[in-house]
Amino acid sequence: MHIELSEKINSKKSIIGVIGLGYVGLPLCIRFSEVGFQVLGFDIDESKIEYLKNGKSFINHISNEVISRVISNSFEPTTDFSRIQECDAIIVCVPTPLNKHREPDLNYILETIDSIKSHIKPGTIFSLESTTYPGTTKEVVMPIFEESGFKIGKDLFLAYSPEREDPANKDFTTETIPKIVGGHTKECLDVAVCLYEKVVNTVVPVSSTDAAELTKLLENIYRAVNIGLVNELKVLTDKMGIDVYEVIDAAATKPFGFKAFYPGPGLGGHCIPIDPFYLTWKAKEYEMHTRFIELAGEINSSMPSYVVEKLTYGLNKYSKAVSGSAVLILGIAYKKNVDDMRESPSLKLLELINNMGGNVSYSDPFVSRIPKLRNYSFDLQSIELNKKNLQSYDAVILATDHDNFDYDFILNNAKLIIDTRGRYRGKEKNVIHA
């Protein structure tokens, strides 16, 4: 049956179903559609489906033109999960957050499988792309399908292939980022490789779904730990009177054995602050601790408080307290030049300063208002960065260094700047480095 499926994929007669139309799933739909597949995109969020049907994008770095083109061609978004029965390949790109106790929350995956399992036809490939702990595919996903009567590797092909999307990265796209694939059996792996080779230049097969799952975690653990390291170093060099950015840039001139990471106000995004703890949770099953992950988590999540400490110190120079002061946060997205505010440390800053009685606002050219979020409920709109507005704030915190901020204008008009991104290196007059 796997040979028939591979042949159908090779002839591009197979229908591709992608579940979860966010930062990962939507680019994948576009890519499959562009190479000539018929694509069904599934999401429970009706507003997203409406946007797409009208040829509109809801992600900043994906243009309306691209959406219009694939919609008029071979991409159909829908909320009707029974249409999974039309699909030969099912790719799941739903979120895998942490719950309040920082444990893996697989509910989006479980609910997805629950809503589709009765609609899957024999001879289909099911590939999970959501980041998760090693063992998820084998220990959680597979048993559900087996209980539903599927024979894995015979009439259902089970694979895990971690997403590696990097929004707003101009050098790499879905097509050019190599894709890791693990299959439950050799047949599962063969079909998965066949599928992904249609849309990705380089497919990297590994020996198991476990290995594929851990690969993605390692990539993000590496980032979380190295960002933790430079954040710890930033706090130390601040006391030593050494410019940490100068030192990092100098070290980066070493042509081997070094990779530069830069400090900031904390970790953000859906991956780096969350993924590592999936391994932490799983490791406990083996009575093991993931000490680097835990240390990185502790240091990175303490950075917003460090920034507020620096704010307090800066305002104190003007004999002001945080309470009653007007504070403007520049950049609410978790990294520059994107509109994604998931897990953004700016939100934590908003909350901390608000709790201390500060009158806190924000300005972000990519985020006109803050919508209802998983952990926060603010009702704020982006402030325009004109002279009058800037001068009205007791302090401005540069949290996200979007390229289209006018940094000289901000420097010349803000009373006090708390710079968490090293944009105002060497500027000492009204700048506090945090």
Place this chain on the structure above:
Amino acid sequence: MHIELSEKINSKKSIIGVIGLGYVGLPLCIRFSEVGFQVLGFDIDESKIEYLKNGKSFINHISNEVISRVISNSFEPTTDFSRIQECDAIIVCVPTPLNKHREPDLNYILETIDSIKSHIKPGTIFSLESTTYPGTTKEVVMPIFEESGFKIGKDLFLAYSPEREDPANKDFTTETIPKIVGGHTKECLDVAVCLYEKVVNTVVPVSSTDAAELTKLLENIYRAVNIGLVNELKVLTDKMGIDVYEVIDAAATKPFGFKAFYPGPGLGGHCIPIDPFYLTWKAKEYEMHTRFIELAGEINSSMPSYVVEKLTYGLNKYSKAVSGSAVLILGIAYKKNVDDMRESPSLKLLELINNMGGNVSYSDPFVSRIPKLRNYSFDLQSIELNKKNLQSYDAVILATDHDNFDYDFILNNAKLIIDTRGRYRGKEKNVIHA
């Protein structure tokens, strides 16, 4: 005075004195000599001077031909430190180890300065290359010279320029590795840049000697922490039944944001196990902890014990104890294809197994016998790797994966292999992965 000195350097009429003729100083002597400078090389070790005078190298990756050529040309090695008076530039490349309490031991630097300060003529540049904590040049070195009557930046130019030698790296040499330089004053920096530009393609000036000192530490802290991270991961994946090397190699296919580090039996060499603790020590002056460095140190230094645990487990399968067993360690150098055994975890393995009553030997094509070392005193000679010898050992520990070991031969003739380098991935019969 700095302009005169720079002109003298530019015309290559200045005499270069390099103190400490080891892995750092000797390549520097060779390079200065090769571009046309007269070079005096100083060392307290008379045997090194004799070697060099006879046209012989004592470092594996530096050939006798090169030594003969520079000796017959413009390089003169000597133990007579009064000849510093002939030098216009003094470059110090002496060791900076840790003492028994893991605190910085600057005695080699201090003794060097003490033995030369009365011989330095006015208008000389003094550049320190030994790795050390930020503040050493300014707080330790400078006061000694000032007390001796020198005016820093006027008649003595004080610089710090960290060595970045990477022995046996075929891609980069002294010439092509960019060189960080910090000066105490602008004049000091100018002269130092002028000096190093003669032998290095890219000189990277930084704003202070502090920044230059910390740059080198950051490079090695980054390595120590990332090796610690993969060592921790190795222990976990071993319990999970996942091949950590497969996962690291898969992650390394990500074309951005990841750099592969590999686990091993512990840290070795003169840099990575030592340098980070220079910052740990200095940080305490600011009531700060360097938690990533300390965690990395703890995990990396526990790896030899982990290997011995795996050895015990492996021997136990044959109903043997370490006590009374014959154990052969393959590779005594701290990394592959070099003869440098400073801080090598293999030495720690020798000690641990010896203390448990094992009959321990070693084989290393680069190290025919183990000389007297700072922390160990063994009297062992390298064992020849023939069939009879291999079969006579109860276990073989692959500690350093030199390229010129015959891995198939070892696999086919050893009773039991403890593989700490992932050379026998997928081989399970007589291999234990450690």
